[in-house]
Amino acid sequence: MMLKADKVTKAYGGKRILQDASFHIGKGEFVSIMGTSGEGKSTFARIICGTVRPDTGSISFEGTPLWHTGTYHPASNYAIQLIPQQPFASLDPRQTITAALMEPLLFHKISRSRSEAQARAHELLSQMHLGPELFSRRPGELSGGQAQRALIARSLTLTPKLLIADEATSMLDVSSQTDIINIFRTLVEKEHISVLLISHDQPLVESVSQRIYQLSHGKLMEI
Ligand SMILES: Nc1ncnc2c1ncn2[C@@H]1O[C@H](COP(=O)(O)OP(=O)(O)O)[C@@H](O)[C@H]1O
Ligand SMILES: [Mg+2]
Structure with missing residues (x-):
């Protein structure tokens, strides 16, 4: 497995955002995390990218922990790249x-x-x-x-191995959005890059993903 999260928990000031969230994505997979605004999707992306520290749980990339005793160890050679919402x-x-x-x-x-x-x-x-x-x-x-x-x-x-697109198309008009999604598809099919698409847009997610997780009330469930 390329990226694997096991029972990740995160709270902000006593408010539980993620509760035992488990997740995985393999090489050349197109996987999405769906959920309404404020459910904690970006928090999960930031934990993977190292800018938010998880309270408990483990996350590994190609078998090596990304978080270890409270410290982030980035995947080597910039293998994980985040595509933000605001280019x-x-x-x-x-x-x-x-x-x-x-x-x-x-x-x-x-x-x-x-x-x-x-x-x-x-x-x-x-x-x-x-x-x-x-x-x-x-x-x-x-x-x-x-x-x-x-x-x-x-x-x-x-030459990243995993692209994380956190609402990377939600600011765009429909035709630009389709363009970007087709680019991600080509990267997955031709270059075997893995794409994690994070979006609140259910029809979009359902049209492109090989597997879908839903984040709701802190629970990340494959649907
Ligand atoms: N640094 C922070 N400190 C406190 N609360 C935060 C912080 N970041 C996010 N939150 C809260 O955590 C919840 C989840 O946020 P976020 O991960 O951005 O959700 P999503 O990306 O699904 O919209 C929201 O209620 C948000 O206000
Ligand atoms: Mg977000």
């Missing part, structure tokens, strides 16, 4: 989208030269259906859907 908040407004992708490629020495990084950036942007006319644009010159696709392209620079 514009995660992109530098002064940077072109090509530069936004070249930065991690050069910083992590994935590309050996600026020209190689630029070529890889353009390749990833094209894969996300962002054409050459958009390569030099800054976030302010993009639609929400285009910005979200640029952000997905940026997360792919680090």
Whole structure:
């Protein structure tokens, strides 16, 4: 199993958000967590990504605990990437989208030269259906859907194994939403990346997921 959560519990100031939540996702699986607003979906995503500490329970990635004695140990090689709800908040407004992708490629020495990084950036942007006319644009010159696709392209620079999309399409119009969901589908089918889609949108979740969990009153149940 790629990611496995076992009996995770979390309370905020005495208010129980997650109660013995267990969950798993395998390689190349498209799994969703559904639930109405305020049920704790983002809290669960943040526990996986290390920004919220669970009270009890265990979470492991490829057999290695992510949380151990209260400390988060990130999966190696940035294997887990979060796609947030608000793409514009995660992109530098002064940077072109090509530069936004070249930065991690050069910083992590994935590309050996600026020209190689630029070529890889353009390749990833094209894969996300962002054409050459958009390569030099800054976030302010993009639609929400285009910005979200640029952000997905940026997360792919680090060849993640698991993408967590926390309401990543809920700010978008229906056609941009379909675009992004189709991109996730292709990543699952062609690259065997795992996608965890977190959404309150039941028809959307039911149309794309291989398995679905429902989060309700702190309980995470497979349906
Ligand atoms: N840092 C925090 N401190 C206190 N309460 C929080 C915090 N983060 C979230 N909550 C509360 O926990 C509940 C679940 O929040 P959240 O995980 O964001 O739900 P969802 O993503 O399903 O809408 C909400 O009632 C929210 O107000
Ligand atoms: Mg949320």
